[in-house]
Amino acid sequence: MNRLLIAFVCVASCLDALLTDLGLRMGLIGEANPIMRFLYENSYYSFYALKIALPLSLFILAARVGQRLLIHRLFRFSAFVYAAILLLHTFWLTASINPTI
Secondary structure, three states: OOHHHHHHHHHHHHHHHHHHHHHHHOOOOOOOOHHHHHHHHHOHHHHHHHHHHHHHHHHHHHHHHOOOHHHHHHHHHHHHHHHHHHHHHHHHHHHHHOOOO
């Protein structure tokens, strides 16, 4: 498994959690996922735990199963989704700093 891909997914997951929390606290965004919204409204710790646990569980699965094509594809898909989410975070952060966008 590509270590860079694994590192990106883990870092992107943490960034997603932090930026989502920042956007929610500042009232710039709303949490679209009803499960994450429930967790955020009831327990910040649970919100962060789940946001970080999901990619870590994929990492643990990869370590146990080894070099399988399905696992590699799951990591690539996760990296793609996190890249899209981080682009979305970049957009709303930029829009909040410069409202003319």
